[in-house]
Amino acid sequence: MRNTLPVLTVVAAILVIWYLAAFWMNAAWVMDQAARADREVGFADLFTATMTQDRPVVAAPHQVVTALWDGVFGHEITSKRSLVYHGFITLEATLWGFALGIAVGVGLAVAIVHSRTVNMSVMPWAVISQTVPIVALAPMIVVVSNALGVEDRLVPKAIISAYLSFFPVLVSMVSGLRSPQHMQLDLLKTYGATRAQVFWKLRLPSSLPYFFASLKVAIAASLIGAIVGELPTGAINGLGARMLIGSQFGQPLIMWAALFAAAILAGGLILIVTAIQRAADRRMGVMR
Amino acid sequence: MTTDTVISARDLSLTFQTGDGSVHALQDVTLDVEKGDFVSFIGPSGCGKTTFLRVMADLEHPTGGTITVNGVSAEAARRDRAYGYVFQAAGLYPWRTIGGNVRLPLEIMGFGKAEQNERIARVLELVDLAGFEKKFPWQLSGGMQQRASIARALAFDADILLMDEPFGALDEIVRDHLNEQLLKLWERTEKTICFVTHSIPEAVYLSTRIVVMSPRPGRITDVIESPLPKERPLDIRDTPEFLEVAHRVREGLRAGHGYDD
Structure with missing residues (x-):
């Protein structure tokens, strides 16, 4: 536990900066109110007032914690006001998008490695796809899937999520499948191995460490994709919708709570992926 | 000739x-x-x-x-x-055990499971690595790894x-x-x-x-x-x-x- 002290120090520093920022940013409103009412405010009053606003510019940490607590534990998990409910909606889209992204990424990588034509025709588009801002693309995907008669909001969200998450998997898998050295390929040639045998016995196992490393990036991208998919055109469920409602209806604390719920969800997902990666590394005989 | x-x-x-x-x-x-x-x-x-x-x-x-x-x-x-070919580097697959590495050519060449096992035991014995079958390459010294790669080249009985x-x-x-x-x-x-x-x-x-x-x-x-x-x-x-x-x-x-x- 040698790391505890430095970690706690950083957390404490962040909290201090955060509180100072909340005080600084929220003070203007308090001063303004006081000026209108022709009152003088002392420092103690000013400080208290900046920490307890209903609509702060920057919510203070304890306000966020309270809102988060209320969102998670304060309601039935089936309630529309429960962050657990909205979290599950987002999680579902994230996992579908993640799975779809992996399938597309791995599939394209296998095709790219085995065919020069595919490499030259697909790879540039894959790169270009990631330069298009997803916030511009997301509403189109939602509208188009609606026009195609897909009622379930899950489908466009999963597609947006996969749109972001396939790319890191694709890039890593192409590197991974190409990682065997000449010597390894020559060795299999001396055995008279077929292309399929080279793939299953050498290329695929060689690529697994690359694959698992890319999953960490992909799961985070999936979550962002799912949340972005919840922002446009009237979604009412999911953490993204919660953020939007919070900011549009003047309830910043709801927005902050949803933001932190999303961060916690991301942290949890990355922990799970890391655990899977560790288990796979051990299984593959990699020393740790 | x-x-x-x-x-x-x-x-x-x-x-x-x-x-x-x-x-x-x-x-x-x-x-x-x-x-x-x-x-x-x-x-x-x-x-x-x-x-x-x-x-x-x-x-x-x-x-x-x-x-x-x-x-x-x-x-x-x-x-x-x-022929069996031995390269300068042992080039063992890190994700396979020593036995698994020797098994590689046998799998590719389609030997039956029982014969694979019998051949692995025989060639590992031949290079003095009997008992290391279940070890992973990183657990062996460089010399032992190279012996394992020789065993791999011997496994399918090329002349x-x-x-x-x-x-x-x-x-x-x-x-x-x-x-x-x-x-x-x-x-x-x-x-x-x-x-x-x-x-x-x-x-x-x-x-x-x-x-x-x-x-x-x-x-x-x-x-x-x-x-x-x-x-x-x-x-x-x-x-x-x-x-x-x-x-x-x-x-x-x-x-x-x-x-x-």
Whole structure:
């Protein structure tokens, strides 16, 4: 536990900066109110007032914690006001998008490695796809899937999520499948191995460490994709919708709570992926 | 060329086209390797010794001349799995155990499960690695890893063993030990071995014939039949016969280098 002290120090520093920022940013409103009412405010009053606003510019940490607590534990998990409910909606889209992204990424990588034509025709588009801002693309995907008669909001969200998450998997898998050295390929040639045998016995196992490393990036991208998919055109469920409602209806604390719920969800997902990666590394005989 | 000729090269040439023009990796190389021979190829880097070995293995294609392995083309011999190839690096799969690595060629060649197991046990015994079957490569020393890679090359019972500086990356003590073991293994299995090295003592100690090569263009400058007996304890390296052969190899290497630098 040698790391505890430095970690706690950083957390404490962040909290201090955060509180100072909340005080600084929220003070203007308090001063303004006081000026209108022709009152003088002392420092103690000013400080208290900046920490307890209903609509702060920057919510203070304890306000966020309270809102988060209320969102998670304060309601039935089936309630529309429960962050657990909205979290599950987002999680579902994230996992579908993640799975779809992996399938597309791995599939394209296998095709790219085995065919020069595919490499030259697909790879540039894959790169270009990631330069298009997803916030511009997301509403189109939602509208188009609606026009195609897909009622379930899950489908466009999963597609947006996969749109972001396939790319890191694709890039890593192409590197991974190409990682065997000449010597390894020559060795299999001396055995008279077929292309399929080279793939299953050498290329695929060689690529697994690359694959698992890319999953960490992909799961985070999936979550962002799912949340972005919840922002446009009237979604009412999911953490993204919660953020939007919070900011549009003047309830910043709801927005902050949803933001932190999303961060916690991301942290949890990355922990799970890391655990899977560790288990796979051990299984593959990699020393740790 | 006799009926016992395993590898026969006639006027073999290989020219690589590079950005700076063509490189004559091999020029007019003619050599017969007889069954049961232990032939070493020695020479400075760039003399084509590894290229020659790779041509035998059908990993490179000659631009001139002919080569036959077991009486057929190098490609046909490769498809017949006529040889086992040992590279400079052990190149074991880190995700497979030692047994799993030896199993690799057997899986590819479609041996039955029971026979795979039987062969793995036999060749690991042969290279003194019995009991290490379940270990992963990183748990073994460099010398042990290279022995495992030799076991992998032996597993499918090819009559020819092509070895490309297999002990080049190991320290001298380990190398001595492995040389001794390799000789015993050669005696027991009666294989034909082609062995690339840049160490004079190693070449003289191991070989029945030593092929001295020189660079630019890569060619054979001398072929030395070793007068040493088949039984070779390590201290044979201090005998006058040994030193005489070593001297002749050194002379051959020097002659090949003479007009170059």
